[in-house]
Amino acid sequence: MANFTKATSIYDWLNQRLAIEKVEKVLGSEYWIPKNINFLWAMGMILVVTFVLLLVSGIFLLMYYQPNVDTAFDSVNFTIMREVGYGWLWRHVHGVAASVVFLIIYIHMFTGIYYGSYKKGREMIWISGMLLFVAFSAEAFSGYMLPWGQMSYWAGMVITNLFAGGSLHADGLVEWIRGDYVPAQAFLTRFFMLHVLLVPLAIIGLIGLHFGALRIPHVNNLDGEEIDFEAESKKYLAGDKAGSKVIRFSNDFMSKDMMVVGFYLVFFFYLVFYHYGFAMDPVNFDPADGLKTPAHIYPEWYFLWSYEILRPFSTDIGLMAFAFSQVIFVALPFLDRSPNAVPASRRGLFKYWFWAMLIDMIALTAMGKLPPEGAFSTIGFVAAVVFIGLWIALPIITYFEKKV
Amino acid sequence: MKELFILGVVTVFTLVTYYLVEPFAHHTLHKHVESEAFAYNDLSAITKVGDAARGEELVMGAGACTGCHSINAVGISAPMDAVSSAAAYGVNPPDLSNAGVVYDEKFLNALIKNPAHALAVEHKFDANIGEMHPMIPFYGAGGDIDQEVADMVTYLQSISVSSEDLTPAMAFENACGRCHGLKYNQWTQIGNKGSFKHKRDELSFDIQVLDYKDSLKAYMGKLPPDLSMYIRSRGEHYISTFVENPQNYFEGTSMPRVGVSADTAEKVIEYLKDAGDTKRDEREETGKYVMIYIIIFAIFSVLWKKQVWRDLH
Amino acid sequence: MFANILISEINMNDNSRRGFMGKAFGGVAAVGAVASLFAMKRSWDPLPSVKAAGFTTLDMLGYKENELVTEKWRGKPIFVLKYTEEMLEAMDEAQKPRVITVGEASYLVTLGLCTHLGCIPSYEKEDKSFACACHGGTYDIVGNVTKSPPPRALDIPPFTIKGNTLVLGEVGPEWLKMKENGLTL
Numbered sequence: 040m041a042n043f044t045k046a047t048s049i050y051d052w053l054n055q056r057l058a059i060e061k062v063e064k065v066l067g068s069e070y071w072i073p074k075n076i077n078f079l080w081a082m083g084m085i086l087v088v089t090f091v092l093l094l095v096s097g098i099f100l101l102m103y104y105q106p107n108v109d110t111a112f113d114s115v116n117f118t119i120m121r122e123v124g125y126g127w128l129w130r131h132v133h134g135v136a137a138s139v140v141f142l143i144i145y146i147h148m149f150t151g152i153y154y155g156s157y158k159k160g161r162e163m164i165w166i167s168g169m170l171l172f173v174a175f176s177a178e179a180f181s182g183y184m185l186p187w188g189q190m191s192y193w194a195g196m197v198i199t200n201l202f203a204g205g206s207l208h209a210d211g212l213v214e215w216i217r218g219d220y221v222p223a224q225a226f227l228t229r230f231f232m233l234h235v236l237l238v239p240l241a242i243i244g245l246i247g248l249h250f251g252a253l254r255i256p257h258v259n260n261l262d263g264e265e266i267d268f269e270a271e272s273k274k275y276l277a278g279d280k281a282g283s284k285v286i287r288f289s290n291d292f293m294s295k296d297m298m299v300v301g302f303y304l305v306f307f308f309y310l311v312f313y314h315y316g317f318a319m320d321p322v323n324f325d326p327a328d329g330l331k332t333p334a335h336i337y338p339e340w341y342f343l344w345s346y347e348i349l350r351p352f353s354t355d356i357g358l359m360a361f362a363f364s365q366v367i368f369v370a371l372p373f374l375d376r377s378p379n380a381v382p383a384s385r386r387g388l389f390k391y392w393f394w395a396m397l398i399d400m401i402a403l404t405a406m407g408k409l410p411p412e413g414a415f416s417t418i419g420f421v422a423a424v425v426f427i428g429l430w431i432a433l434p435i436i437t438y439f440e441k442k443v
Numbered sequence: 444m445k446e447l448f449i450l451g452v453v454t455v456f457t458l459v460t461y462y463l464v465e466p467f468a469h470h471t472l473h474k475h476v477e478s479e480a481f482a483y484n485d486l487s488a489i490t491k492v493g494d495a496a497r498g499e500e501l502v503m504g505a506g507a508c509t510g511c512h513s514i515n516a517v518g519i520s521a522p523m524d525a526v527s528s529a530a531a532y533g534v535n536p537p538d539l540s541n542a543g544v545v546y547d548e549k550f551l552n553a554l555i556k557n558p559a560h561a562l563a564v565e566h567k568f569d570a571n572i573g574e575m576h577p578m579i580p581f582y583g584a585g586g587d588i589d590q591e592v593a594d595m596v597t598y599l600q601s602i603s604v605s606s607e608d609l610t611p612a613m614a615f616e617n618a619c620g621r622c623h624g625l626k627y628n629q630w631t632q633i634g635n636k637g638s639f640k641h642k643r644d645e646l647s648f649d650i651q652v653l654d655y656k657d658s659l660k661a662y663m664g665k666l667p668p669d670l671s672m673y674i675r676s677r678g679e680h681y682i683s684t685f686v687e688n689p690q691n692y693f694e695g696t697s698m699p700r701v702g703v704s705a706d707t708a709e710k711v712i713e714y715l716k717d718a719g720d721t722k723r724d725e726r727e728e729t730g731k732y733v734m735i736y737i738i739i740f741a742i743f744s745v746l747w748k749k750q751v752w753r754d755l756h
Numbered sequence: 757m758f759a760n761i762l763i764s765e766i767n768m769n770d771n772s773r774r775g776f777m778g779k780a781f782g783g784v785a786a787v788g789a790v791a792s793l794f795a796m797k798r799s800w801d802p803l804p805s806v807k808a809a810g811f812t813t814l815d816m817l818g819y820k821e822n823e824l825v826t827e828k829w830r831g832k833p834i835f836v837l838k839y840t841e842e843m844l845e846a847m848d849e850a851q852k853p854r855v856i857t858v859g860e861a862s863y864l865v866t867l868g869l870c871t872h873l874g875c876i877p878s879y880e881k882e883d884k885s886f887a888c889a890c891h892g893g894t895y896d897i898v899g900n901v902t903k904s905p906p907p908r909a910l911d912i913p914p915f916t917i918k919g920n921t922l923v924l925g926e927v928g929p930e931w932l933k934m935k936e937n938g939l940t941l
Contacts, residue, residue, distance in 0.1 A: 121722070146453060218803070
């Protein structure tokens with residue numbers, strides 16, 4: 040039994056019971072972050088802020104949304120958009136944040152790839168991050184079903200059809216996932232459950248894992264330098280703040296993060312009020328109709344690159360290529376054979392690999408939306424082959440990379 | 444400086460991706476139709492000066508308009524209710540009280556002489572093989588047909604409300620609302636649904652709507668869609684150019700060219716905005732304040748960072 | 757209290773037994789977890805009412821020649837097209853086995869979903885073919901693929917012929933023969 044004394048203040052009272060002073064040190068003032076970083080290191084905080092925006096707006100949407108095939112569309116477009124006070128605001132914030140969160144995730148991912156932040160003990164950070172990417176994808180997809188518009192319905196139809204596994208014809212599995220022969224009531228309610236409960240729970244758990252995975256290897260820095268955090272933090276605490284290579288998480292790192300967040304929010308709210316169209320596909324403002332396919336079916340922009348990998352091949356090869364593209368990023372720390380954990384610019388062929396991958400994924404993204412005809416079809420096919428080729432080349436080019 | 448360069452790189456890649464998946468893809472996926480500002484260039488203009496008094500005689504007499512159409516403004520009611528009219532003609536013929544302001548003058552001129560041509564549905568109603576449009580062409584009352592039609596159009600214009608008094612709802616209901624429902628405004632093809640004290644009255648109204656829709660479906664080939672969210676699903680430009688001439692987008696569609704004037708089209712768009720983008724003014728207004736606030740937020744975040752980092756450099 | 761004593765007894769007396777009991781307890785817990793997974797899997801299954809709604813009867817006398825009618829079966833579109841004499845005469849040997857004859861007349865009856873990724877193809881009355889707008893696949897008058905990506909002809913739903921009607925969802929001998937010949941899934 041611990042020794043409790045009469046508290047001298049509320050802070051002291053809480054401190055005796057919850058050790059808040061220690062918690063604050065561990066999580067904030069004595070959680071050490073390298074000083075040698077740039078604004079790209081703030082993407083994590085931006086993601087946290089965006090996730091909170093999604094959570095809060097989602098809670099208010101949940102108050103009036105009805106997961107019923109007959110009323111879902113009207114509960115969103117009439118009740119929430121017309122009747123609920125500021126309902127339109129929650130919806131636009133939710134829709135725009137759901138799209139922008141993927142932009143930030145991609146920037147966050149490519150920052151990690153560029154600076155080698157998945158190596159030397161940071162593998163679990165990368166893997167938990169990729170699991171978060173999968174969870175966010177599931178969250179985005181299930182959420183896209185809920186307004187029950189034409190794109191909701193047909194995206195649901197096409198994506199669940201993927202589980203038939205091409206020539207395996209696992210139609211039973213597809214029907215099991217849908218709870219019906221086609222997307223219908225059972226389908227909508229279960230995706231509603233996934234969207235508002237199961238997947239968010241998984242995301243929150245994975246965020247905990249992602250943050251936890253950072254503690255032992257520490258945050259990477261611009262030069263991939265291995266910092267003696269013990270010694271540097273002593274230096275800082277001794278008063279040599281300018282000379283130390285580390286900074287406190289709060290408020291040093293936090294203040295820089297919040298500055299980037301400040302700029303980001305200007306961009307974000309500009310999109311919410313004046314440029315929301317990209318995040319809310321017009322086709323989804325037509326109610327779901329199982330007997331009428333939209334002229335063009337395409338997923339939201341952040342899924343286009345993997346959709347395009349599926350498309351140019353015959354069904355079975357396409358599915359295999361698609362499955363490959365979904366899991367291969369997780370294996371990045373093990374496919375990169377080089378011992379160097381430095382920025383890509385100092386890493387021989389990997390430098391070219393990085394930019395080729397980025398440009399290839401943008402090409403795939405663009406072709407994924409365009410109709411698969413003529414030149415677009417060819418570019419899409421080439422880009423898909425290049426994507427697979429780049430991953431096959433990765434272990435080879437990094438194996439021969441010179442140690443710096 | 445290096446940080447600004449990196450920001451530039453991130454921005455360029457983001458914008459290129461945005462350009463490719465939004466403006467460029469949309470340009471490739473969707474046909475772009477330029478508006479002709481409701482000029483109806485293929486129809487000929489009225490050359491004669493119309494006389495409203497003679498026009499009235501023709502409308503009531505030899506023109507036989509009131510055989511099918513009501514003109515509520517001068518106390519002439521329809522020979523049949525909406526549901527029976529639809530059963531007879533496929534669709535309820537419009538009330539002519541405000542036809543003179545809702546529809547374009549050139550269009551009315553052409554419509555009276557040759558409905559299928561003015562409505563751009565000759566692919567559906569080919570008089571040569573006996574497929575007649577339900578509206579019978581006016582073959583003239585013995586005099587100069589151009590003069591007679593000009594008189595009728597002038598009469599219709601004389602009894603209409605002024606274009607300032609034509610509300611968006613009136614424009615929509617007359618030009619679009621006999622085929623298209625708009626349930627977010629309680630509008631059905633046979634009028635406003637309103638509220639009912641007794642469930643059975645409501646059900647009997649619903650049955651009338653269903654009967655009307657059945658006739659309409661048989662006439663049009665498919666039930667014309669509800670337009671509640673069209674301003675979001677199609678957008679202003681598409682709706683405007685579609686209404687101008689549906690054949691622009693779907694060759695062979697059974698939707699007729701409605702022949703509204705440019706002013707009426709604007710009002711219809713406004714009506715659709717009120718239905719599907721009701722809070723647009725609130726969005727603009729709130730947007731301004733949020734942007735001002737968030738810029739102040741950003742300024743303070745910079746100031747705080749500067750203060751915290753003063754000792755760290 | 758009693759449990760505490762018991763556990764400390766075991767701890768003191770027999771370490772290997774504690775290890776064994778721990779594993780045994782883990783095993784019992786795993787059985788429960790697996791059993792509950794079965795219940796969870798069953799909860800995701802389509803409901804009996806959904807399965808029961810899986811039969812549709814079509815009156816085949818009501819169709820007009822060369823006019824595509826889209827019926828509904830299990831929420832999916834079903835194409836029904838009554839062939840004209842000319843169409844039947846123009847068919848080759850690869851096309852004929854897919855024709856369904858009910859009474860006097862012959863029909864195309866297929867799922868109206870592209871076998872590529874499930875979009876609804878549209879019927880081109882002039883060309884007498886089907887074109888899918890999603891990924892550009894085309895089918896001929898009996899639903900055979902004439903342009904990829906579709907991997908196979910339009911599927912023919914399980915059917916049985918009863919007089920002048922066709923019952924979709926019930927397996928009849930004609931359909932079984934088609935399936936055995938690999939004409940449909």
